Amino acid sequence: MILIKLGGSVITDKSQYRTFNKERVARLCSEIKESGHKALIVHGAGSFGHVLSKRHGIQNGYVSEEQIPAVAEVQYDVRDLSLMVVREMLNVGIPAVSVPPGSCFVLDDGKLVASDTEAIERLADAGVMPVLFGDVLMDRVKGFGICSGDTFMEKLAELFDIQKTVFVSDVDGLFTADPKTDGNAELIEVVDKNVLENIKSKSDIDDVTGGIRFKMEAMLRMSTADRDCVLVNGTVAGRLGALLKGETVISTTAKGGIK
Numbered sequence: 001m002i003l004i005k006l007g008g009s010v011i012t013d014k015s016q017y018r019t020f021n022k023e024r025v026a027r028l029c030s031e032i033k034e035s036g037h038k039a040l041i042v043h044g045a046g047s048f049g050h051v052l053s054k055r056h057g058i059q060n061g062y063v064s065e066e067q068i069p070a071v072a073e074v075q076y077d078v079r080d081l082s083l084m085v086v087r088e089m090l091n092v093g094i095p096a097v098s099v100p101p102g103s104c105f106v107l108d109d110g111k112l113v114a115s116d117t118e119a120i121e122r123l124a125d126a127g128v129m130p131v132l133f134g135d136v137l138m139d140r141v142k143g144f145g146i147c148s149g150d151t152f153m154e155k156l157a158e159l160f161d162i163q164k165t166v167f168v169s170d171v172d173g174l175f176t177a178d179p180k181t182d183g184n185a186e187l188i189e190v191v192d193k194n195v196l197e198n199i200k201s202k203s204d205i206d207d208v209t210g211g212i213r214f215k216m217e218a219m220l221r222m223s224t225a226d227r228d229c230v231l232v233n234g235t236v237a238g239r240l241g242a243l244l245k246g247e248t249v250i251s252t253t254a255k256g257g258i259k
Helices: 022-035 050-056 065-091 118-125 149-159 193-200 207-222 239-244
Strands: 002-006 039-043 096-098 105-108 111-114 129-133 135-139 143-147 164-169 228-233 251-254
Touching (some): 002 149, 050 065, 065 129, 111 149, 118 129, 118 149, 149 207
Parallel strands (some): 002 164, 039 129
Antiparallel strands (some): 228 251
């Protein structure tokens, strides 16, 4: 089974509130379907989650009653987004169902707790693709908080027999510097713990590449001696499909794990 994360920057316009990229999602769903692989899907919240969450400080937990309407609104928005993603999957023949993370996960002082995952496991066993997403979760200590799709990826990698994990983003992979501002930036095709440590020590890595670097840390935690974790650009037509079919594509692969 392959575990795939469709990043919020790929499926939405993160700068515009509730802006869904229907055409791109439809194409990515087709590529997943045509690969023939059994898969689990997680997607980011993108502009359906981050805009209001940041405005009301939901990621910091309960501060005042004024946040409560925003908590409900964000949960509504990300569920709406998930249904849009699932609709495109159904359109290409993937039997998928949206699973709201709040129904089977809680947070404990920011740490994800899998309180009841039986429904997810039984869906997958029955051949129905569970689709999870970044969401607002209840927190035993803070009241509520944000749990990213990347965190759900790590948990699903623990729960299921996953042969490969794929993060679909809007960049080609991890670079030595930000390729948008540095013409000398070079793609790093394979990352292990030592490579990542060297990159972290460089002072010229800015926030954009830093965000990808932190994602790469999560990817390394998900990689094992038998399981690679790949970051691939989903904005390029056909690239995800080629990767899933075993072809060599522009990407960054995390290998060897991290402690």
